[in-house]
Amino acid sequence: MTRNRNTRIAAVVVFLAIVFVVVPAAISSSGRFDLYYTLTSVALLSIASAGVWLTFYIGRINIGQGAYALTGGYVSAILVMNHGWSFWLTLPVAGLFCAAASVLIGLPILRLRGVYFAMVTLVLTEVARLLALALPITNGAKGIVSIPLPGALSIFGLTIIPDFATLQNSRLAFYLLAVTLMVVCFAVMYRLVNSRIGKLCQSLQQNEELASSIGVNIAYLRVIAYAVSSFFGGVSGAIFAAISQSIYPSSFTVTDSVNFMLNCFLGGLGYVFGPMLGTLVLYFGWDLLFQTGQFQLLIYSGLMIVLMLVLPNGLLSLAETTRKKG
Amino acid sequence: MAEMLEVSGITKRFGGLVAVNNVSFSVREKEILSVIGPNGAGKSTLFKLISSFLRPTAGEVRLKGERISGLAPHIAARRGVVRTFQETTIFKNMSVRDNVIIAHHLRSKASLLGFFLGTGTAIADEAAFGQSADEILALLGLSSLTNETARNLPHGHLRALGIAIGLATNPSILLLDEPFAGMNHDETMRMVEMVRRLRERGLTILLVEHDMPAVMKISDRLVVLNFGQKIAEGTPSEIQANEKVIEAYLGSEDEAIGL
Numbered sequence: 209m210t211r212n213r214n215t216r217i218a219a220v221v222v223f224l225a226i227v228f229v230v231v232p233a234a235i236s237s238s239g240r241f242d243l244y245y246t247l248t249s250v251a252l253l254s255i256a257s258a259g260v261w262l263t264f265y266i267g268r269i270n271i272g273q274g275a276y277a278l279t280g281g282y283v284s285a286i287l288v289m290n291h292g293w294s295f296w297l298t299l300p301v302a303g304l305f306c307a308a309a310s311v312l313i314g315l316p317i318l319r320l321r322g323v324y325f326a327m328v329t330l331v332l333t334e335v336a337r338l339l340a341l342a343l344p345i346t347n348g349a350k351g352i353v354s355i356p357l358p359g360a361l362s363i364f365g366l367t368i369i370p371d372f373a374t375l376q377n378s379r380l381a382f383y384l385l386a387v388t389l390m391v392v393c394f395a396v397m398y399r400l401v402n403s404r405i406g407k408l409c410q411s412l413q414q415n416e417e418l419a420s421s422i423g424v425n426i427a428y429l430r431v432i433a434y435a436v437s438s439f440f441g442g443v444s445g446a447i448f449a450a451i452s453q454s455i456y457p458s459s460f461t462v463t464d465s466v467n468f469m470l471n472c473f474l475g476g477l478g479y480v481f482g483p484m485l486g487t488l489v490l491y492f493g494w495d496l497l498f499q500t501g502q503f504q505l506l507i508y509s510g511l512m513i514v515l516m517l518v519l520p521n522g523l524l525s526l527a528e529t530t531r532k533k534g
Numbered sequence: 535m536a537e538m539l540e541v542s543g544i545t546k547r548f549g550g551l552v553a554v555n556n557v558s559f560s561v562r563e564k565e566i567l568s569v570i571g572p573n574g575a576g577k578s579t580l581f582k583l584i585s586s587f588l589r590p591t592a593g594e595v596r597l598k599g600e601r602i603s604g605l606a607p608h609i610a611a612r613r614g615v616v617r618t619f620q621e622t623t624i625f626k627n628m629s630v631r632d633n634v635i636i637a638h639h640l641r642s643k644a645s646l647l648g649f650f651l652g653t654g655t656a657i658a659d660e661a662a663f664g665q666s667a668d669e670i671l672a673l674l675g676l677s678s679l680t681n682e683t684a685r686n687l688p689h690g691h692l693r694a695l696g697i698a699i700g701l702a703t704n705p706s707i708l709l710l711d712e713p714f715a716g717m718n719h720d721e722t723m724r725m726v727e728m729v730r731r732l733r734e735r736g737l738t739i740l741l742v743e744h745d746m747p748a749v750m751k752i753s754d755r756l757v758v759l760n761f762g763q764k765i766a767e768g769t770p771s772e773i774q775a776n777e778k779v780i781e782a783y784l785g786s787e788d789e790a791i792g793l
């Protein structure tokens with residue numbers, strides 16, 4: 209037990225050292241500063257995927273995370289541009305806005321299961337895109353552009369985060385921001401899953417009828433899980449808008465929603481850290497296949513199918529089998 | 535003896551079909567009352583009405599005088615009416631112990647946020663649930679299987695686990711839907727003993743069962759349904775002598791009602 213605990217603490221320390229020290233050091237010595245952007249994207253996408261993973265955890269296939277990422281991006285952009293809010297304030301507000309919206313949407317649709325829920329969420333992404341095209345406040349197809357970089361964040365006159373525009377290396381700043389949020393996000397997820405709440409979510413996934421017969425308020429729990437999921441989607445979308453300093457109706461599409469789901473599948477639906485690994489592998493895998501040109505999508509899809517057949521429980525199930533053998 | 539559960543004039547229609555038709559009866563405290571009847575008589579539907587999984591078309595169910603019909607199932611469970619399922623319904627991919635621990639949900643004093651933050655109340659809850667789960671598992675003879683994944687259990691033990699889950703909610707009245715189905719003679723007798731022991735611990739039990747010898751052995755009283763209607767009510771010997779009951783079961787051999 210204690211040994212288990214110690215290895216876990218060691219793993220966390222090693223992970224933190226890698227993302228906060230080793231990676232930045234390696235990038236600055238090699239001069240491949242573009243990697244910051246790539247890794248920032250991976251971190252943010254993995255936050256959105258973590259949300260999708262949580263809906264899987266209550267037994268729902270969620271192909272609608274793109275809708276919340278898009279909404280989060282717009283909420284942040286509009287508040288910054290039209291109302292002069294600080295980016296730092298818009299970040300939680302974008303998440304909360306998405307969570308609130310998902311409660312309203314989730315109440316009716318979370319009654320659906322299986323492929324029905326999946327289809328409705330898929331449509332949701334498309335609805336979000338069309339709304340962004342149609343609403344006056346989102347500025348249609350032209351989107352919202354030239355969003356200023358995040359300003360300084362100070363509390364009681366103490367500057368905690370400097371103005372990104374004054375930084376020499378805003379890429380590093382965004383990387384650190386995204387990775388920090390990723391760490392927080394997965395810490396929250398880990399705690400959720402390993403507390404009683406995780407067991408309750410599993411009970412929903414395995415048998416909703418039985419869950420309600422033992423007194424679990426299944427409707428409430430489903431909505432809570434979905435709201436947390438959408439919160440993550442909104443936050444990740446808001447940072448994307450800040451990094452690219454723009455947001456368009458096509459910033460998050462059905463393809464992104466599908467990718468969030470694939471990230472979870474690939475990493476493993478039974479493992480909290482599955483979406484993180486899945487996102488990393490898929491993102492780099494896609495880039496590596498770029499050299500195959502027109503065959504990129506074909507090879508990619510083929511590999512995905514093979515992977516799912518060979519490893520139905522995701523990449524992390526590999527670690528588990530080797531540990532059991534060892 | 536005080537009345538625990540009162541079913542009055544309860545009716546359930548599915549489109550044109552009247553699955554349960556104006557049925558009334560009551561269950562006394564610490565009683566074992568069985569509902570019997572041919573296939574499709576409406577027994578499971580009656581159970582779902584009592585546990586609020588279905589909303590009655592007419593009539594009502596009262597627990598200790600309070601109306602419970604029409605509430606959400608998890609609220610009925612909170613009031614003390616808990617059902618086990620006809621099928622072996624368990625949380626398949628959890629360990630046996632986790633199945634029982636999670637079923638203690640109703641007893642938790644900590645909130646969801648409390649469990650997330652790991653407050654003192656939450657930790658105390660977890661410890662209490664673990665201990666209580668071990669006791670229940672021992673009571674049902676499942677102690678040697680606590681860490682087994684539930685889906686790997688043999689059939690008889692699955693039923694026992696289903697009942698363990700029901701018990702963990704600390705109900706006032708436990709509804710067992712066909713607890714002996716698919717069991718051989720020995721397993722059935724063991725389960726009969728088990729159900730009796732539960733009653734001795736103060737539980738009121740309502741059960742649906744096809745295994746007539748077992749039902750006659752275990753029940754204090756019986757209610758007989760046929761085509762959704764109550765056709766008889768009484769002690770096992772009264773029921774075995776009842777003309778209408780014999781008629782309802784005619785063609786399915788006399789031994790079906792334990793004669």
Ligand SMILES: Nc1ncnc2c1ncn2[C@@H]1O[C@H](COP(=O)(O)OP(=O)(O)OP(=O)(O)O)[C@@H](O)[C@H]1O
Pocket residue numbers: 548551553571572573574575576577578579580
């Ligand atoms: N949800 C439903 N919709 C429509 N008809 C239903 C529904 N549930 C049950 N019925 C019908 O109601 C009648 C009673 O069914 P019920 O399951 O209560 O019977 P039962 O007495 O439990 O039978 P068995 O002994 O086979 O378990 C049957 O004719 C059944 O087809």
Ligand SMILES: [Mg+2]
Pocket residue numbers: 577578579620
């Ligand atoms: Mg039935």
